Amino acid sequence: MKEEITENAVTFHDLVWDTEYFGITSAKAILNRPLSINEWVKLKTRFKDYQFISIVNLNSEPVNTQLIGKDTCAFLADVNIQFVKMIEGPHAHEVQKNITVHQSLERNDQVIDIADFQFSKFTEDPELAKRGGDQVYRKWLINSFNKSEKFYALSKDENGELNGFLLHSYLGNSCVIELIAVSQNVTKGGIGTSLFKAVENEAHQRGCGEIRVGTQVRNKGAINFYHKLGCKQVGCHQVHHLWNL
Structure with missing residues (x-):
């Protein structure tokens, strides 16, 4: 398991349970704010190490939505509504x-x-x-x-x-x-x-x-x-x- 890395723009970590249960190397990338092009390019290089990545776009930021849609084959699997x-x-x-x-x-x-x-x-x-x-x-x-x-x-x-x-x-x-x-x-x-x-x-x-x-x-x-x-x-x-x- 890789150590969890928390940055200002992205929180990225392995999904250990998912990897074991589904039998595929899995990770999660949480996009905490709109990403710059350089931040996005850096993040994309990490995707290559995994078979499955869950990309969570906090607050459904339009900038990140466009980057994901233009540069990957990822699809929208869920929209999570949070309540307090x-x-x-x-x-x-x-x-x-x-x-x-x-x-x-x-x-x-x-x-x-x-x-x-x-x-x-x-x-x-x-x-x-x-x-x-x-x-x-x-x-x-x-x-x-x-x-x-x-x-x-x-x-x-x-x-x-x-x-x-x-x-x-x-x-x-x-x-x-x-x-x-x-x-x-x-x-x-x-x-x-x-x-x-x-x-x-x-x-x-x-x-x-x-x-x-x-x-x-x-x-x-x-x-x-x-x-x-x-x-x-x-x-x-x-x-x-x-x-x-």
Whole structure:
């Protein structure tokens, strides 16, 4: 693994997990601001060392979009929408009795069974899809069990069956929502909202100042859901996939 290199213009690092899982040398280049021609030429030379590069164009900068489109065969695989909700002042949502929060949750196959995510760059990119992209979120969840830095909010119905979960973690002053899902068998709404409010309460008790979460631009349901809960959009980042096969 190469040491992560952070520069003013670009943050570039190997994707170790992706390399092992997909069986292709993978890296990520985060474009932090509009690149100069010299910076772009320097970055392109690094692309040659990898079979797959995820290029994240922060804030969808037009200058970078033009450079990527003119000089590479990369395609737009995703537009990631980032939200933040500030946690301010006395905060006490009524937490439903059927919601519990767990740290270092043991493996729970009900959680895995509920995880059915319609929108995913891992399945919408054909090259990733044929390399097991449909199992990425399942692996994400499995890797999150029994980890002290991972937290699950779980919702159960009146029969004690799991009907929703929210995986989250903490980074500095932020509570980061990683994955949220509600069982497709549920006919009544409100489970997602209850899970979010329970996590918001937990984050406030831990002294966090904000909740952060991202979703895909095509996922209108999730975007409307986070707006309804008082989240504000703070980012709109293009994700391009470049293949050297």
